[in-house]
Amino acid sequence: MRKLFTLACAITMMAVTLVLVGCAGAGTGSSQSGASESSASQSGASQSDSSQSKNEEGTDMTSTTTTGSKTLVAYFSATGTTKGLAQTIAEVTGGDLYEITPAEPYTSADLDYNDSSSRTTIEQNDSSSRPAISGAVEDFDQYDTVFVGYPIWWYDAPRIMYTFAESYDFAGKTVVPFCTSGGSGIGSSGSNLAAAAGTGTWLDGARMSGDASASEVSEWVQSLGV
Numbered sequence: 001m002r003k004l005f006t007l008a009c010a011i012t013m014m015a016v017t018l019v020l021v022g023c024a025g026a027g028t029g030s031s032q033s034g035a036s037e038s039s040a041s042q043s044g045a046s047q048s049d050s051s052q053s054k055n056e057e058g059t060d061m062t063s064t065t066t067t068g069s070k071t072l073v074a075y076f077s078a079t080g081t082t083k084g085l086a087q088t089i090a091e092v093t094g095g096d097l098y099e100i101t102p103a104e105p106y107t108s109a110d111l112d113y114n115d116s117s118s119r120t121t122i123e124q125n126d127s128s129s130r131p132a133i134s135g136a137v138e139d140f141d142q143y144d145t146v147f148v149g150y151p152i153w154w155y156d157a158p159r160i161m162y163t164f165a166e167s168y169d170f171a172g173k174t175v176v177p178f179c180t181s182g183g184s185g186i187g188s189s190g191s192n193l194a195a196a197a198g199t200g201t202w203l204d205g206a207r208m209s210g211d212a213s214a215s216e217v218s219e220w221v222q223s224l225g226v
């Protein structure tokens with residue numbers, strides 16, 4: 001009888017052990033399933049990494065194609081004429097457009113060249129005047145060629161252009177001045193800005209009409225060989 005009880009106990013113990021092992025197995029299964037979810041999400045992550053790296057490669061390839069020579073078209077325009085020309089130059093060259101924005105905008109009274117006490121008359125008569133610029137070019141170093149545009153004010157570039165020229169390091173860059181005017185040529189405005197900048201290879205540049213056509217601008221850009 002005792003032997004029978006011992007045998008029954010042994011069988012019961014074995015059964016309990018089997019159930020426990022089974023439970024543990026189920027637990028492992030669930031944790032495996034957790035692991036496999038996590039491994040799926042890791043694989044998702046690695047897929048996204050790889051597609052990200054594909055994207056990065058793609059981006060690199062794109063920028064390689066477009067960055068053989070990277071162009072910036074920086075301009076100041078008080079009444080919109082130079083802005084039109086700058087936009088056409090940016091379209092033709094595929095360059096980035098940057099507007100030189102005065103910290104203190106010019107009012108129409110400021111622009112009155114018939115008034116000897118207007119802001120622009122005072123600024124243009126003072127060679128040390130450097131009107132402040134609001135904001136800055138992002139990552140200026142990335143550009144190889146910089147078109148610099150402005151209206152002619154009193155046969156020269158507006159003083160704010162001198163602020164711009166003195167604010168950046170143009171070393172290693174080709175700089176192309178361009179301007180619009182009521183009729184005056186570019187004169188020595190470009191070389192004056194080059195002297196103020198002190199660095200960069202400044203080309204002669206050109207005076208063009210604010211509504212110059214894309215083909216006209218394209219012909220000019222090609223003639224520069226930049």
Ligand SMILES: Cc1cc2nc3c(=O)[nH]c(=O)nc-3n(C[C@H](O)[C@H](O)[C@H](O)COP(=O)(O)O)c2cc1C
Nearest residue numbers: 077078079080081082151152154155181182183184
């Ligand atoms: C203060 C001031 C001075 C100017 N001086 C000249 C000048 O010396 N010669 C000229 O041909 N045009 C002159 N202009 C006309 C501008 O150069 C011309 O209208 C230019 O296209 C305006 O460009 P924006 O609209 O981009 O400011 C002057 C305009 C202003 C407001």
